[in-house]
Amino acid sequence: MGRDKRERATHSRFLFLAFLILLCPALSRDVRAQTNQPPPAAEKEVISIDRADELRMLQRGKTQVLVGNVELSQDSIFMYGDSVLLEGEQQVYAYDNVTIQQGDSLTAFCDILDYNAATLLADLRGNVVLTRGETELYTQRLDYDLATKTATYHTGGRIVNQETELSSRHGYYYADAREVYFRDSVVVVDERFEMRADTLKYDLLNEIVYFLGPTVIRTDTHRIYCESGFYDVANDVAIFSKNAQYKSGTRLAAADTIKYFGEREVYVLEGNAYVADGDNQRATGDKINYFRRDDRYVIEGNAYVRDSLQTVTGDTIDYNALISTYSVAGGRPRVSAPPMIVEADKLNSDPVSGFTTARGNVIYQDTSAQLTIEAENARYNEATGYLKATGGLRGRPLMTTVLENDTLWVAADTLLSYRSDSVNAGGDTIRYLAAYKDVRILKSDLQAVCDSLGFNTVDSVLTLYQNPVLWQDTSQMTGDTIAILFDGEELDRVQLRRNALVLTGPDLLFYNQVKGKDIVAIFDSSGLVRTDVNGNAEAVYYIQDKVGAYVGVNKTACSAMSLNFENGSVRKIRFLDAPSGKMDPMGAVNHQSIRVEGFRWEERRRPLRLEDLFSVLKREAPPVIDDEAPLIEEK
Template identity: 25%
Template sequence: MTLFIGIYAFETFAQKRTHKSVKKFEPEIPEANRYQANKVFLERADSMLSAPVKNPLESYILLMGNIEFSRGDMHLYCDSAHYYDQINSIDAFGNVRMERADNLSGRADQLHYDGRKEVMNLIGNVSITKDNRTLTSQAIDYYVPSNTGKYTSNGRLEDPKNVLTSIVGEYNFNTDNAVFTNNVDLVNSRDNYVIHTNKLLYNTRTNIAKLVEEAEITSDENKIITSNGDYNTATEKANLYVKNGVQPKLFAKDDRTLEGDSIHYDRHTGEGTAIGNVTVNDPKHHAILTGGYGYHNETTHVSYATDKALARIYNKENAKTGERSDTLFFHGDTITTIQEPDKNRVLTATGGVKFYRKDVQGICGHLSFAQRDSILNLYNHPVVWSGERQISSDNEINVHMRDSSSVDWATIPNKGLIVEHLGEIYYNQIYGKYLKAYFEKVTDYYDDGTESSRNELRHADIVGNVKTLFFPMENDSTYNKCVRTESGFLSLDLKEKQEVEKVKMWPEVSGTVIPLYLARKSQLKLDEYQWFDDLRPKSPYEVLNISEMMREMISQPYEILKPKVEEQPKDDDDKYEDNTQETKSLPVNNE
């Protein structure tokens, strides 16, 4: 009786819907080959109703309950469906589920399959999964032959390493390639970073993201900006390249930045290498490092540059780089900066070092600067110029910096020479075993509100085997004699504009005064005299030019000694007044 009532109710319902009742369904053509190209087979349904229409292509069968379709190696399940058997198309509703033999499965609230285009339109809470990769959205178009899913209104692709979201995207489950556009984010929760861009190519098998438009890779520790390159999210290595003249840029966790035509970065080690037009910027220490090749490790805080390496150190943010006197340019074959465990920062330059600032220039074979004690050490035939003065040594010169733009004092621990060019063939000269000079910072102010500083020599002490050669200026600003002296100690005081104020020598002084009209050329120079003006850089970027003469000079052997400095009397006018002699008291040589 119950069965009869159920059949009667079903038939009554069917008549009202103008559908024609069909007997209980049996598999469609059971003996047919199920792997025919683009052929859909109805495998199962609890009930069927047919709806006659004028156009056979629009006719469909209404299916209800436990429905299953097959198409090749794919099976489709749902609660109800419209089956367009003439055109191999389906409208599926309720608990829609599909499965393929390649371990792909999908779910949706609704599905439309167009057999002519071989495209499935999945709608409502859509997810398509293969192995451990899942594509989700509210609407996905699934292209059956290519095994590709596409969405156009916000979607998400998730694999074991990353979650990618975008407004528009597509993913090929065969090739594992994905293309995302419009507001793309790749989130890596393991290493805690996000890649944001407007277009990104990604492969779930290699976990490599290709960056083809401007992208930001941001973490709690650093940031990368690039428009061209790839980022391997499995190895955490990036290869970034210049595009349309815009270089990739790494903002390291130690506040330095690395730029170049190409950058290769390893997040695990913190190492970044750059090739071509490289810039390492250290705003915290007011330093910019450039070269053809660069390296920076944000973990060990080591940076270096080679291939026309150039460092620029500036003192004030408002200084115009390269124009104001407080910007120091220096070049070396290799320039390195290191931050030691105790936070001491050490800068070194090797292999033909040249530096330039408006008020001071120099050359040497090797240079080092330690921030902790503010000592600048120049080794291997160093020469330093300031104005018309030159200081040189075969071994080393040590300079103590008051700050990044001013010198406090300088020493030459082994055989130093100071030369001042007076004009024409006349040079004041001082030579000694040990020299120490004291400087004063002088600041110039400009109408545009900026300022620059320079260093002026105020006092010098020379110890051991001191030799001098001076050309005293007469009242009419001419020179008519040469004064040569030898002593154990010498003290020199200068006033503003570097004019000599006082010269003191002690304890025993010998020397001669030679009228210039009687002087031979050989008497106008000390035996130790050297003048290297041809090697002096005359402009900031001239430091990049290392001549063969300079290469030859720094290739000569040298040694770093620590001589025993003779104990000298304190520079006290009252105590040592009787032990000093002024140059005017020296005998005249009339040879």
């Protein structure tokens, strides 16, 4: 998180080693050399006087006063000062310009030194400065117990190493355990970062820093907060826990635990993991793995991702933040990019093509069009609104939409949906729908089959192609092409183009037949009310009396005609030129032989239930109404 070189440098080492090994390792090395050696007997712990300008004896030789360029030693420890009071060769009180040298690397300066060779306790007071190489410790009082190998300060201390400075109220060093504690108002300042903490512990042997209280780390580009955790300096690995938080620019991360692996530049957020970037981007999950080099997230468990275009959910999400692509699996992956919503068993997006592949129990919704597509596989593009769906629970995709407060189902081998860049007069986006191979349509008052169809929201026209058949109540309509026009959501009219044929069979015994080059069938809420026939018009219609009994049949032909229907029966006919034809009594004609050419009643192909959109539908011959042989079924 964060991408410039300075931030990478900060993350790569974390920068704690420089200021935490300043004082303590120096003491550690010198004292460790003595750790396995028991302290000499008290009577042998004496201070040697190596030099002094002036020596005075007090209390019968028990006390010696040394003045001017005083030099004392005890084993590898050397002490210097302007004035020294030496009691019994064991107790040293040194004043003014006091210097202590331990080995070749450790030097201490102070105003006053209180040191006892028997107890091995040293008390340095007043402008204390402890140096080792380029490392310096500043405090007003430092206590060091050589017996327990413990050094402490409680009046505030400051450690400086080149560009790094650490200060705290209390400091504790334990040589045997090789641990250092800094407590109370711990502040670390470096040209690259600043850290404030309540308590820090440093494991010298394993080079591990432990955060034992509220800790804040800041750089120019990021901020880290935690209340517990550790940083492994040698391996560049860190764990931040207890209210762990990370902030870099507009990006914020939080989790129960945040793990950092510096060599791989990987962050792992575990427990209530959360990442936000600006106002739009959000990611949550039980666990978030962030691969900084690729700006990529792998979110596991209750995974959720939202950006400016979409919302993605699933059990696992592999999300590339750089190019906003994702792969989703488990837990019913879901993408919400209103008005589009997609659910599937697996989702994978391709940044090159811009397409996403959905597999397994796919549910696609366009909320603006009240449209749902169910399929086994789908491929879609969010930018263009394109969708291609195949397969399904029953082997075929199913589209569901709402018309006239009624459900319209469409099933086919393949369903397509895509969006135009244009808008209609009302400012709405124009959407196109297509289906092909064995298309079946089911609505409570309308059913159809065809090889393919197309629909657009510009003029609300549903067009059926290749051997289409449309049923409405007791009417059946066929033609080379059928266009179904809606007025809003209500069926308005049907245009039958070329080889048009309308059949109505109120009792499925006798069929009114209207044939022509083109036919326009007009509907109202009661059903078919009129057919306008243009070109080579033919009609076979049955005459009924007032009680509905058949009294005759009329077969007529002319160039154009218009028929009015009521409850499937012809009530009025108007010829636009002189017709040819006559009415015959019911018993005077062969009712099958007078049927128009191309007559077929295909009730068995008519889908009446949802299951019929997927099962095998067969054509059948119309019922036999006399003793003649039935017509041969069309193959």
